[in-house]
Amino acid sequence: MIDLIAYLVLALSFAALAALKIDGRYIAVVASLALLILSAFLKLPIGVVVSLIALSLSIDWRLGTFGLALAFSAVATVLAAYVYYAAQPVVYGLIALALVTAAVYGLLAMGRARENVEGAAKYLVFSGVGKVLIVLGYVLGVSGLPQGLYITILGFMFELGIAPFHAWVVDAYALSSPRGAAALAAFSKVTALFVLLSIFRSVSAPREVGLIALIVALVSMLVANVAGLTAKTLGRIMAYSSIAHMSYALAAVALVWWLGEPANSPNLFGVRVSAADLAVLVVVLEALASGLAKAGVFGYLSTYLSDLLPPRRSVLNVLNVLSLLGLPPFLGFWPKLFLVLLILAYPQPWLAAFLVAWVVLNSALATPYYLRAIRIIAEAPGPLADNVTSSYTALATTALGLVLPLIAYLLL
DSSP states (O other), rough: HHHHHHHEEEEEEEHHHTTTOOOOOHHHHHHHHHHHHHHHTTOOOOHHHHHHHHHHHHOOOOGGHHHOOOOOOOHHHHHHHHHTTTTTOOHHHHHHHHHHHHHHHHHHTTTOOOHHHHHHHHHHHHHHHHHHHHEEEEEEHHHOOOHHHHHHHHHHHHTTTOSSSSSHHHHHHHSSOOOHHHHIIIHHHHHHHHHHHHHHSSSOOOOOHHHHHHHHHHHHHHHHHHHHOOOHHHHHHHHHHHHHHHHHHHHHHHHHHOOOSSSSSOOEEEEEOOOOHHHHHHHHHHHHHHHHHHHHHHOOOSSSSSSSSEEEESSSSEEEEEEEEHTSTTTHHHHHHHHHOOOHHHHHHHHHHHHHHHHHHHHHHHHHHHHHHHHHHTOOSEEEOHHHHHHHHHHHHHHHHHHHHHHHHHHO
């Protein structure tokens, strides 16, 4: 079925000519609807959520020719998700990663201000370095050199913005246009995480790779949350939030790479699941929670820089920020809970106690800067500015958080 997505990419390529004559938002709307139907046909719930994000963004914004970039971003994300769930060759996921980079770069710079171009350029350079390392490490890994996965992990550190290679994320979020920042959170990061999952499933890694990746992820959590305490603007708060969320996702994968499957499988809602499946669930939910909430926050901003104070208030985005904080019953609560359950599945009590305490400590450290974000959003001087994007994302994070236990129970 991957050829259906290829046909959609081909159709968008031909639509580039029309984008010069009509507002690209109409192309983005049509592409989002087509992607929504295709995702439903492929039975890909992640694709449905991503398609609706793209649809809401295209309804809210006048994108001009950049509507095409928004459409390509959404298609690339759905392609990466399909590659993982349908067990397609990893190379298709790498193609999706390259496609989303080019599209998001255009959206980051679409404001055309000097700061927009600077933020977009940093994204392009550091993300490009990450992709080269990911491909090189993966090729070495499948060629019989498992040490190549060290290079792959290094590449994902660049791509996801894991400390110490995280500075570009702060500039990309803060200096770029809000529309580009929304696409970066909702499409680029989600695509990269699905590629990580595809490699996680297809290549056996030495235990040492998992241990090193876990240490890096734990340090990155702390760096992000401590640095976030100093952030005073919405763009920078969301940047450090992104670094922290990507670190949680990497930690779940790294833990299973390091320790393998425990003797007693984790218990999830009364059902035994493998540690690998639970790690995948952590990554997918972390990607969705972070992408949805940040798309809503950036999607309502009307400033040319994400780092400027919002001129108008938003009530619904308060729910999105609470989801990022990990407050129940919002969607962002579940990946942190599942990460704790994954840790507790392993029989080493001292290790489990340390890791659980580390996750709880970092969640507590993040609270002040998320409360600052709520204050910025709720106390802006202008009238309410909630739009389709903030409404959809707030509804999705709340509804998915409420029904997730039921969905997981039925599927498991």
